[in-house]
């Protein structure tokens with residue numbers, strides 16, 4: 001018998017979670033105005049809202065917390081983090097920030113000006129937000145394969161080199177401060193970018209003298225996919241692949257709440273000393289002094305340790321396989337899921353799950369509510385609510401794909417939890433024709449409406 005994958009860790013501390021009744025959930029979700037962000041966490045049994053900052057730290061990370069140096073300047077925790085970043089990524093300069101968007105704010109303040117264009121692969125929403133806030137524009141150059149959930153392409157996060165070239169030709173180089181490659185590409189479903197593509201993007205950008213930065217929240221998961229799926233990388237270690245990936249970048253932003261398995265933190269790292277000095281000014285202005293930037297010493301210690309643990313093969317193997325186990329079982333039951341499975345989440349195509357619900361009735365949100373009512377599992381809508389209104393016409397923007405995302409926290413849930421989620425979704429799928437109507441908006445904010453929107457049943 002072939003030995004199955006098993007977690008490369010065991011449990012030392014536990015946290016109680018509680019099941020509820022359907023009657024309780026009916027009342028809670030009504031009071032939450034059918035917005036799962038408004039639920040209290042104790043009203044949720046299995047929480048798949050996000051993998052951001054929701055991971056379980058290890059015993060080694062907790063011991064590092066006790067060793068944190070809380071000195072304002074020059075703390076040993078700062079040097080520990082500097083050494084870890086140098087060893088893992090190869091970048092000589094870095095600035096700590098409170099989380100990923102802090103890193104974006106610091107870097108973009110130094111790099112992006114009004115009227116600029118920033119090409120990339122489906123920029124993450126905070127990245128896009130920080131670009132647009134500066135009256136610049138993010139241009140999506142993701143390959144077309146990413147938008148067809150049935151195409152089984154191994155690197156759906158890749159940048160289409162023709163699309164990128166046409167952007168680089170269309171605009172004067174002074175207007176293009178940077179190309180941003182998001183690894184893995186969150187917005188297209190946690191899909192990886194191949195090393196071949198990374199290399200080609202760097203080569204193309206270099207022809208125009210434009211730097212390449214990685215939005216690196218899930219860089220280790222990306223490296224795992226390269227090892228498994230890309231020709232020539234089987235025998236390379238995750239750390240070797242990571243170093244090769246970053247060797248084609250001029251710098252990176254990092255949300256440490258993802259692959260560095262801490263609850264809070266981030267950083268920006270780069271090769272250029274000039275850029276480091278420019279960005280330092282904004283770090284002091286927005287985040288904190290350059291040797292802590294919004295993080296406690298103990299947080300920097302846990303982050304340093306997390307960078308090492310997050311790039312270990314056995315850990316990544318169990319993480320990616322857990323996500324794939326969920327995806328494969330859903331697929332086997334006929335549930336439409338994005339393929340191949342991404343690194344951190346399974347994406348269900350809600351408009352194929354509930355084809356009789358019109359898009360005006362928020363299909364993925366309707367499915368998220370049904371799953372919660374069935375089981376107490378909280379997923380998140382990545383569809384029309386998130387896509388928001390067109391800023392000019394104020395009409396709803398309807399994205400190509402209407403997703404319910406099931407995001408798996410790191411080292412938190414067991415295979416039994418996955419089986420529970422699978423059974424819950426199969427039950428909803430079997431009675432999908434009984435879901436007759438969707439939802440309507442009763443109140444919404446002017447921007448980022450999905451966090452606070454209030455809905456009602458139709």
Ligand SMILES: *Cc1c(COP(=O)(O)O)cnc(C)c1O
Pocket residue numbers: 052099100101102124126127182186215216217218254255256257258265266
């Ligand atoms: C989470 C994330 C960010 C933003 O990071 P925060 O820590 O949430 O501020 C940026 N880019 C990507 C790809 C992310 O996944």
